[in-house]
Amino acid sequence: MIAELGHFALILALFVSAVQATLPLIGAQRGDAGWMAVARPAALAQFLLVAVAFGCLMNLYITSDFSVLNVAQNSHTDKPLLYKISGVWGNHEGSMLLWVLILALFGSAVAAFGANLPPSLRARVLSIQALIAVGFYLFILLTSNPFERLIPAPINGNDLNPLLQDPGLAFHPPMLYLGYVGFSMAFSFAIAALIEGRVDAAWARWVRPWTLAAWCFLTAGIGLGSWWAYYELGWGGWWYWDPVENASFMPWLAGTALLHSATVVEKRDTLKGWTILLAIITFSMSLLGTFLVRSGVLTSVHAFATDPTRGVFILILLIIVIGGSLALYAWRGPQLISTGLFQPISREGGLLFNNLVMATATAVVLLGTLYPLLLDAVGGGKVSVGPPFFNAVFIPIMLPMIVVMAVGPMLNWKRGDWRAAVARLWPAMVAALLAAVGAWALVTDGPFLGIVGMALAAWLAVGTLVELAERLRLGRDGLGRALNRLARQPRAAWGMTLAHLGLAVTIAGMTGAGAWVKESIQVMAPGDTVTLAGYEFRFDGAKSGEGPNYAFTAGHFTVSRGGKVLVVLDPEKRVYNVSGQPTTEAGIEPTLLGDIYAVIGDQGTTPEGKPGFVTRLYFNPLVAWMWGGLMIMIAGGALSLSDRRHRVGAPARRGAVVQAAGAD
């Protein structure tokens, strides 16, 4: 009954979005207020219907209704409740339903909170959003229906993959989807602008909050995924350049470029065509990611079990949406007239340099991810493109940008003096030098890149603070007035400072966790001690037990430093009952300078012949800085999002003045 209700709600949602996709669009073309007004209620109704469908699916999982195929394939009565719920999106069909739910959520958010948008723009935006939705509803209903029945119903289900039965991973997909499906809004705004034939400061200001929100969520989603990999996969890795990871990273890179580019449109009325293209590309990367994960063209630890018909369907969807939008861009793009002029060395020039680097990085990651597929398609054989390639090309591309990031905000709009700016950045240079020397002295056997990473992190952090101090006129007016000014800074300004600082902290974290990991693998008998990175790990033995749906072996480690006991770690090795799959749960103690990390493996014999367990012990430096830095970046984005300017509305359009100012 509930399954049929959910199915029906989904079909209704399809019809509502079909209406939402056509009437307002035609209405905006014709200037028909009545038809345009269909957009808002339609978007709200669509969201409600999808939410009902999603709620039904969730109910089926919670009640373990195995007469529904999707539930039988992915759930089990013994699963804890949290994972019954997160199991809803731990599979292809359910996650597609989450996809359209979030698509509808953003649409209804614009319907509800987009009162400051002109009706024709809002109508067009919601129509485009609905057009995308129609494609995905059809995809779900025709190839990936989560409500399909399984008759006769089995007594129990197949269980969710144990790797996914984890709190971090429970939240990773919703966060990720809020991010990269959220970029659909920027896309819809861009298409609406192309249809209208104009992009101006008002448009840039309207699109910014949606883009920022999506960016914040995507950053969080990627962070959660990395964090999960770090503590779950048992050796402290957090990024593998896996195709599906790249699929979420590319929209992030393009989306970051978009945020910076839209600033130029808003402030200086230029880079319009490029910004529109970026908005299209960002969401196209999201769609591409959806294709790569679900079509089976690439192997990946994340790929869902696939079916070629689904691949074909998504490809057709891709061709229509991306091809159509790029065709529209080719047709209408040249009509976008930019008036602002600026020198290469200027604030705009700095932002454009950011775009150059981000776009290059996006293209390079795309090339590496797709290369095996491309080569095989032309019959060139099979190759693997793994972390060695990506690390070798990605890092050099990003380095110049980090350097420029400290200088850019110090430059004036239109025409800047880089020599003066760099001169004023002397504290940052000193900091970089100190960091380099410190890194070299403290970590004598680390790779050169470690020193470079810390130096750049220091450069960026102090450089950002120098810019802040200048803006507050700290040097001239003294601390009191500067603090006063700090409180009165627009939140968007805070946002930039925090985001850049956050990135600096993240870079420092990535350098430590990437370059300076200390590892020790051995068999330990109870009572044995291993010293690593100045910490003493004493193995106190292991015991076995039963969890809710698994059996485990837990080890005890007492970790001390200089004789003083710091922490007791309890890593586990689990075997899940239904699937027989093993997982490792690491014992982790985060400290400011690094994580103490212990993993217990199988039984073994020590070199002295005593029975014991394989133990893997790590010290992962500065890992907390990675997560902290990401959180600071997100805080910056969120702060910027809450800026009054976004809610008050944009200045009145100066359409006639803009067009008269001269064409390009």
Place this chain on the structure above:
Amino acid sequence: MKSRLPYLLPLGLFLVLALYFAVGLTKDPKIIPSALIDKPAPEFTLPPVAGGKTPGFATADLKKGQVSIVNVFASWCVPCRAEHPEINKLAKMGIVPVYGLNYKDTPQAARAWLNQLGDNYTATGADESGRVGIDWGVYGVPETFIVDGAGRIRFKHVGPIVGDKLEKEILPLIRAIQKGTGK
């Protein structure tokens, strides 16, 4: 007047990409082609699977001037079970010797498996450590190699030979190689 070319470029690039994707959908990224095609079979000698009537085999057996089949199997491999009747069928046809390479198995388990499913191999080599398998580039089971009379590997089939694969793929290839026309 603005040139349209830069505006058309993204669309052009995308359409090329879409074409590659379409072709890519017809391929299977998990199947890895053999690096040993047209190369001589690796040098090896394998002892027989204990408790059976058939001897082990070595590289020399594959160079006797006739096309041979080398079938990699294991008792712990589920698809091998489904494939084995076809392998037996092929062996009983008598057109080519069919050698079994028992990969990373224990003698007892392999013997029991063969007794249960029927052992029509010309010879069966026990590769308990899997090292010979590595020399053949084996990465999963079952895999089947077609070796020509000179001892060169001419074809590798990954996965079980079930359904009409024997008639449609393997037998025609064997005949073609026997005639000397090759692949």
Place this chain on the structure above:
Amino acid sequence: MTRPLFAVMAVALLLAVLPLSSARAVNPDEMLADPALEHRARVISRDLRCLVCQNQSIDDSDAGLAKDLRVLVRERLKAGDSNEQVIDYVVARYGDFVLLKPPVKGSTLVLWAGPAVVALFGILALILFYRRRRAATPVAAQPLSPEERARLNKLLEGDAP
């Protein structure tokens, strides 16, 4: 009828050898006594792909084949092979696919040259953009006097980013 059967077989084939969790998988009993050789083994292993896994190196994977290859790498090192010789040994058996760092050869030229080409293209586009802008600009502004410049800076600095 055979297609779903084959699909199940394929899955079973992979599950038969697929690793299911991934601790850094080197076991103490595999490790070499000589730390320099062991370090080389780890470095080499990190760049060799586990063929039955989805996108992991043999250093990371628990799979049987990964373990066999790890042991093989160490044997070759003990036998005196250089790093390159060990890698060539594995590639001779499994092809280029086993390398996580794609080899630089004709078929991967586009891949390795790609980043530089893209970067150059981007820089070129940027240069053209600025050139076209300058061409469209009317008369160049006259230089400002120091007082004008100071006033201008003050006004511009008051502008929030």
